[in-house]
Amino acid sequence: MKIKVKFFAILRERAGVGEVTKEIPEGSTVADLWQALKNEYPKLAPVDMRLLYAVNRNYVNPDHALKERDEVAFVPPVSGG
Amino acid sequence: MKIKVKFFAILRERAGVGEVTKEIPEGSTVADLWQALKNEYPKLAPVDMRLLYAVNRNYVNPDHALKERDEVAFVPPVSGG
Amino acid sequence: MFRVVREPINLQELVTYVTHPSAGAIATFIGTTRNNNEGRKVIALDYEAYPEMAEKELARIGEEAKRNWKIERMAITHRIGPVQITEPSVIIAVSAAHRDDAFQACRFAIEEIKKTVPIWKKEVFEGGEVWIGTQTGQPLAGR
Amino acid sequence: MFRVVREPINLQELVTYVTHPSAGAIATFIGTTRNNNEGRKVIALDYEAYPEMAEKELARIGEEAKRNWKIERMAITHRIGPVQITEPSVIIAVSAAHRDDAFQACRFAIEEIKKTVPIWKKEVFEGGEVWIGTQTGQPLAGR
Numbered sequence: 001m002k003i004k005v006k007f008f009a010i011l012r013e014r015a016g017v018g019e020v021t022k023e024i025p026e027g028s029t030v031a032d033l034w035q036a037l038k039n040e041y042p043k044l045a046p047v048d049m050r051l052l053y054a055v056n057r058n059y060v061n062p063d064h065a066l067k068e069r070d071e072v073a074f075v076p077p078v079s080g081g
Numbered sequence: 082m083k084i085k086v087k088f089f090a091i092l093r094e095r096a097g098v099g100e101v102t103k104e105i106p107e108g109s110t111v112a113d114l115w116q117a118l119k120n121e122y123p124k125l126a127p128v129d130m131r132l133l134y135a136v137n138r139n140y141v142n143p144d145h146a147l148k149e150r151d152e153v154a155f156v157p158p159v160s161g162g
Numbered sequence: 163m164f165r166v167v168r169e170p171i172n173l174q175e176l177v178t179y180v181t182h183p184s185a186g187a188i189a190t191f192i193g194t195t196r197n198n199n200e201g202r203k204v205i206a207l208d209y210e211a212y213p214e215m216a217e218k219e220l221a222r223i224g225e226e227a228k229r230n231w232k233i234e235r236m237a238i239t240h241r242i243g244p245v246q247i248t249e250p251s252v253i254i255a256v257s258a259a260h261r262d263d264a265f266q267a268c269r270f271a272i273e274e275i276k277k278t279v280p281i282w283k284k285e286v287f288e289g290g291e292v293w294i295g296t297q298t299g300q301p302l303a304g305r
Numbered sequence: 306m307f308r309v310v311r312e313p314i315n316l317q318e319l320v321t322y323v324t325h326p327s328a329g330a331i332a333t334f335i336g337t338t339r340n341n342n343e344g345r346k347v348i349a350l351d352y353e354a355y356p357e358m359a360e361k362e363l364a365r366i367g368e369e370a371k372r373n374w375k376i377e378r379m380a381i382t383h384r385i386g387p388v389q390i391t392e393p394s395v396i397i398a399v400s401a402a403h404r405d406d407a408f409q410a411c412r413f414a415i416e417e418i419k420k421t422v423p424i425w426k427k428e429v430f431e432g433g434e435v436w437i438g439t440q441t442g443q444p445l446a447g448r
Contacts, residue, residue, distance in 0.1 A: 009353050009425035010436040049439050054423070057358040073355055073423065079438035080352070080359070080383055080424030081336050081395055081415055090210050090282035091293040130296050135280070138215040154212055154280070160295035161209065161216070161240055161281030162193050162252055162272055174317055177335065183390050186339035189332070189411075192320065196329035196402060247326050259339060265412055268332075272404060 001068040010076050014043040031062035082149040095124040112143035163237040164220035166213040171239045176255040180235040185257035189264035191272050193252040195245045202287040209242040212280040219279040231263040306380040307363035309356040314382045319398040323378040328400035332407035334415050336395040338388045345430040352385040355423040362422040374406040
């Protein structure tokens, strides 16, 4: 299935791209998608920060199951204000 | 000695005047002045609120001794803001 | 900048005054005339001050805030005369490097104003008027 | 009114929006770019957002504030892109009948923004730049 992936801030810079469409197997979770992305973009691999995950603009847990055309964002530590 | 007296808000309305010059004996205190004013303006007499006293724009105690040309204000409960 | 004025208060003017390169936070408080108080339908508030002493007391509050918190600048303007529903009667602005100091100093200022600054409000309501805080035996109405 | 914008934020617009006849108090918080941070000389902050989700999260903060305190209205605008020294990056305005609710809800909003809203600031300082909050093992710098 096709998933819209968004990278922001430091992750966008590491991935070198802000938005990609990724094809993953049916039944994949957010954690599965993240693993696939780390394989594709090795610079994403260092686990040096606490990541949050958002699906369709809501925070979810990494075991959240994805559906066709979901919009997934990987959210590095926020620092607004 | 001559003292400049200022009334505000409810005291101004009760006295019917905002500012008067009052002649009082040397050595008088703020409390003495207040007593003299209550005799002159009977409507000031009811003690139905907590009064503060200011001499030359500083809060003082009622036993504060007055000097010629002091400016004395009788301050009903404040309610700014 | 500590002032008692008769005209409407300009919020942006106070905020511009406290804006400072070392400040990451500005807290402001705006007191506005509310259309009701203790069950009465309020028409307007009419403020009176001992202006010279009120400005002196406002400045004293600013000094005390500077001693108690790490703030850059404070400005307070209190309006007197009639203040209609939704209009500001008082505006406080405080800048500080960090938000905690700005919030605390701002809160301190409004609490002190209500305790010590020689300003009085007469509430004009449907059916009468009353000097707030001087009703016999009644505590001062909160806002 | 919960917005993420690229232009300078208009304080008076937010305050006008929250102004309400039943409100006696308006608290605001303005976050501004400070010229220094942890010993670094800051040139500017450059904000990035996930705008659609950020606006949704800001509105969620407003709903939560309404459940927790007796407030009339809340408005939050966060600016993105470069924000120069002294310029506001975020403004919160809250109106309430009484000041305690306004202050508490305003404080709550800025704390929540710093915790959950998908907005990031890159600090551009003399000698480099850094995404705040993502330095390995370093806690998020306070403001």
